[in-house]
Amino acid sequence: MAHSQQEVLAGLAELVNDETGITADAVQMDKSFTDDLDIDSISMMTIVVNAEDKFGVKIPDEEVKNLITVADAVNFITENQD
Amino acid sequence: MKRVVVTGIGATTPLAGSANASWQALVAGKSGISTLEQDWVAQYEIPVTFAGQAKISALDILTPQEAKRLDPSSQFALISAREAWADAGEPEVEPERLAVDFATGIGGVWTLLDAFDTLKERGPRRVLPMTVPMLMPNGPAAAIGMALGARAGVHTAVSACASGNEAIANAFHRIQRGEADVVVAGGAEAAIHPLPISAFAAMHALSKRNDSPEQASRPYDTDRDGFVMGEGAGALVLETLDSATARGAKIYCEIVGGSVTSDSYHITAPDPEGAGAARAMLQALEQAGASIEDVEHVNAHATSTPVGDIAEYTAIKRVFGSHTDNLLVAATKASTGHLLGGAGAIEAVFTIMALKEQLVPPTINLDNQDPNIPLNVPRTSMSLSRPDAVAISNSFGFGGHNAVLAFRAV
Numbered sequence: 001m002a003h004s005q006q007e008v009l010a011g012l013a014e015l016v017n018d019e020t021g022i023t024a025d026a027v028q029m030d031k032s033f034t035d036d037l038d039i040d041s042i043s044m045m046t047i048v049v050n051a052e053d054k055f056g057v058k059i060p061d062e063e064v065k066n067l068i069t070v071a072d073a074v075n076f077i078t079e080n081q082d
Numbered sequence: 083m084k085r086v087v088v089t090g091i092g093a094t095t096p097l098a099g100s101a102n103a104s105w106q107a108l109v110a111g112k113s114g115i116s117t118l119e120q121d122w123v124a125q126y127e128i129p130v131t132f133a134g135q136a137k138i139s140a141l142d143i144l145t146p147q148e149a150k151r152l153d154p155s156s157q158f159a160l161i162s163a164r165e166a167w168a169d170a171g172e173p174e175v176e177p178e179r180l181a182v183d184f185a186t187g188i189g190g191v192w193t194l195l196d197a198f199d200t201l202k203e204r205g206p207r208r209v210l211p212m213t214v215p216m217l218m219p220n221g222p223a224a225a226i227g228m229a230l231g232a233r234a235g236v237h238t239a240v241s242a243c244a245s246g247n248e249a250i251a252n253a254f255h256r257i258q259r260g261e262a263d264v265v266v267a268g269g270a271e272a273a274i275h276p277l278p279i280s281a282f283a284a285m286h287a288l289s290k291r292n293d294s295p296e297q298a299s300r301p302y303d304t305d306r307d308g309f310v311m312g313e314g315a316g317a318l319v320l321e322t323l324d325s326a327t328a329r330g331a332k333i334y335c336e337i338v339g340g341s342v343t344s345d346s347y348h349i350t351a352p353d354p355e356g357a358g359a360a361r362a363m364l365q366a367l368e369q370a371g372a373s374i375e376d377v378e379h380v381n382a383h384a385t386s387t388p389v390g391d392i393a394e395y396t397a398i399k400r401v402f403g404s405h406t407d408n409l410l411v412a413a414t415k416a417s418t419g420h421l422l423g424g425a426g427a428i429e430a431v432f433t434i435m436a437l438k439e440q441l442v443p444p445t446i447n448l449d450n451q452d453p454n455i456p457l458n459v460p461r462t463s464m465s466l467s468r469p470d471a472v473a474i475s476n477s478f479g480f481g482g483h484n485a486v487l488a489f490r491a492v
Contacts, residue, residue: 021147045211 002081003055008074015050019043029071037070056082083258087326087492088334090170090319092162092268093431096312096418099138100165104428105435107417108443109463113296114418115310122276130288132295133274134312134419151212152225153190154272158315158424159222160229163266167230170319171331173264181234181262182227183253184317185245185269187423187479190217192275222270222315234262242479243385244342245269246316246426247487251340253320254487263325268427270315279311285350287387299420300447301384301391301413302455309385312419316427318434335437338472339366339488350480352390356397362484363401363474370488372472374402377409377488379442379466379473381433382457384413385420394476395455410442410464411457417446426477430487433475437491440466466491 003011013027020043033039039047044067048059051073057080059067067073093100096114097107107114114134123131140157141149149157163184193216197209215221220238227236235256239248246269253267282288289308291298299310326333343365345358352359367374383394391413399406414432421428436442442464451459468491475487 019147019150021145042211049208 003078005074005078008055008077009070011054012051012070012073012077015047015054019046027070029069029074031070032068033070051077084260085323086254086257086320086337087323088318088337088434088489089173089321089326089331090166091334091431091434092165092169092317093315093428094136094138094140094158094161095314095428096134096137101169101316101431105432108414108432109441111444111446112417113446114312115295115298117295118274126276126280128276128279129283130279130290131292132298132310133279134310135274136314151216153193153216153221155186155190155270156216156222156225158272158313159184159268159270159317160225162268162270162315162317163226164229166266166317166319173319173321173325173329173331175264177231177233179234179263180230180232181253181256181265182223182232182236183239183249183256183265183267184223184226185239185249185423185427186219186222187240187242187245187271188273188278189219190221191273191278193217195275195277226266230266232266241483241485242481243420243422243425244477244479244483244485245423246430247475247477247485248342248483250318250426250430250487251342251485254337254340257320257322264319264321266317267320268315268317269424271422271424272313273422274311274313282311289386297447299386299416301382301386301416301445302452302457302459303448304450304452306386306388306391308387309415310419312421313424314421314428315424316431318427318430333492334434336490336492337487338370338372338490339486341365341369341486343484345482345484347482352393352478354393354396356393356400358482359394359397359476359478359484360400362486363397363476366474366486366488370472370490372488372490374405376472377402377474378468378471379433379436380409380411381429381436381473381475382411382413383476383478385415391452392454394478395457398457407458409458410466411459412436412443413445413459414443416448426475426485426487429475429477433473433487433489436466437471437473437489440469440491442466
């Protein structure tokens, strides 16, 4: 079943919190993963892989570098989920 | 050369979650050995069903995010180092003058083997990106260096069960040579995993006393049948006497010797003549400027293996001759099990506490002392008589490593 954009944001925030301890509230659409949330590349890869499992979506490695903001990730997941 | 003192101690052991509580439990004659309740014991029909598990889980201390990025060995290391650092009063030291010497015998074995399971079951993409930094043997030292901001070098000695002592010896010499003013030194191990247990059991190194785990680690006893695996970490803060005095720090004792030799005899068996171990003890005393008569207490390596305990006795006798009878010997692995790369570190903590409290801890499970090992091993704690007593702590490791530390009460 497809997840709404709001559901994806909430789920992604949960994954970010789980990996980094950043509060879920801080994970907002306009935030940059690296500049605002201070998430390093290793954490980012863990979050990406966990997001694949959670949302039933494949996020190719070459796509990860384009996921600058939370909105980029939420939109990619929403548009590409099964 | 600069004089070096101990100003902080930390430990998380099978006896307790801190250095002081571990010491108290040791003096009270407690055992930290218990039956393993993990599912994998039955699943793989592991022949040895007990070990010295850390009394306090690292996951109860660290945040989930810290724990997630650290192998259990690094988790224990960080916990013990933070305790030691706080105990030392968080010395204000230039980062460029602060170093770390922290050992492990095996490294991130949980991380490595979990990752292989993940690879086999779920494929390469699901292998954690943090796997490499978590499994590397310098992981514990690096975690401490990051946490404390150490920039004078972060080092890892790897010499099996002598690793902890070798790391502390290296730290001692590093400060003596003037390369750092303060060093956090010690060792950690977290290898209570089915593979290392099976591997040690396969070489008949482990006790198989499954029906009475608390009695299984029995150094010097005629019925000893092998060592008991333990896990945890010990940490010291070492610094120059000048630095400690200048900041009015509490000083536990002085570290006066740290010697490393090698047997080149057999990959696992100790030299039955104890020549290499004896040389390590003698060199440590030489560095200390101490005579053999100055030594009042020995924290022995004494793992509870039939061959190892005798070989160490032979080495002690070689060094101390007739003074051997005057030594108050403690075999603290009877209470903690054998922490491998962490063993030297927690035994250093116990040796330091013995000098500070002027009290030799008891050795439990010594019901019938092996007549071939006529050492003076107190069954109940016993006072030291000299306020300037020297104590040594021995560690030996597979590979023929011998590492001996010497401390002097102040």
